[in-house]
Amino acid sequence: EAGVAQSPRYKIIEKRQSVAFWCNPISGHATLYWYQQILGQGPKLLIQFQNNGVVDDSQLPKDRFSAERLKGVDSTLKIQPAKLEDSAVYLCASSPTGQQIYNSPLHFGNGTRLTVT
Amino acid sequence: TQLLKQSPQFLSIQEGENLTVYCNSSSVFSSLQWYRQEPGEGPVLLVTVVTGGEVKKLKRLTFQFGDARKDSSLHITAAQTGDTGLYLCAGANQAGTALIFGKGTTLSVSS
Numbered sequence: 001e002a003g004v005a006q007s008p009r010y011k012i013i014e015k016r017q018s019v020a021f022w023c024n025p026i027s028g029h030a031t032l033y034w035y036q037q038i039l040g041q042g043p044k045l046l047i048q049f050q051n052n053g054v055v056d057d058s059q060l061p062k063d064r065f066s067a068e069r070l071k072g073v074d075s076t077l078k079i080q081p082a083k084l085e086d087s088a089v090y091l092c093a094s095s096p097t098g099q100q101i102y103n104s105p106l107h108f109g110n111g112t113r114l115t116v117t
Numbered sequence: 118t119q120l121l122k123q124s125p126q127f128l129s130i131q132e133g134e135n136l137t138v139y140c141n142s143s144s145v146f147s148s149l150q151w152y153r154q155e156p157g158e159g160p161v162l163l164v165t166v167v168t169g170g171e172v173k174k175l176k177r178l179t180f181q182f183g184d185a186r187k188d189s190s191l192h193i194t195a196a197q198t199g200d201t202g203l204y205l206c207a208g209a210n211q212a213g214t215a216l217i218f219g220k221g222t223t224l225s226v227s228s
Contacts, residue, residue, distance in 0.1 A: 041220050042207075105162050108161070110157060
């Protein structure tokens with residue numbers, strides 16, 4: 001099966017600019033996650049979708065970050081305006097269902113590396 | 118707040134050596150997972166442990182879940198250069214539907 005696809009792989013922008021990332025999950029996977037991974041740290045959950053509805057966005061900085069999954073398949077994550085501290089790898093993951101993690105493991109894409117200068 | 122602390126943060130060893138990395142929390146987790154992440158790639162699941170005291174083996178890797186389900190360890194026997202990477206432990210959040218990650222252990226195995 002094809003894996004989780006993300007684009008672009010790399011993005012360099014100046015602070016206060018906007019940027020968008022795209023994710024195409026594994027076909028048929030109902031649950032989609034966006035994680036932020038700052039260099040030297042583990043991934044931090046930003047938002048979780050179940051089909052096209054938001055399950056958890058408690059750690060999403062909503063004043064500058066937004067995400068959508070309009071048709072329950074692809075998703076976009078946007079940052080506007082970007083800050084220096086947003087420099088990180090943005091990982092998208094999907095899982096077959098929104099049920100217990102131990103029997104519905106996450107599949108990660110290779111991420112988008114964002115550098116804000 | 119559920120937090121996972123991993124130690125050591127960095128580990129540099131020679132090929133053939135054994136090593137253990139640890140994942141600890143003050144919270145009880147319903148399950149814990151271990152992932153390995155290589156540069157430029159996303160994390161890849163190695164194992165899921167669910168039952169307190171559980172031990173799982175994956176070739177040269179041995180995973181243990183603490184009896185109280187608050188900690189876990191990963192032991193690698195006779196490390197190889199291909200084991201180099203970032204090892205992440207992750208626990209299910211309280212809803213059981215998303216993962217909370219530790220900061221990871223960066224392992225470097227040299228020949």
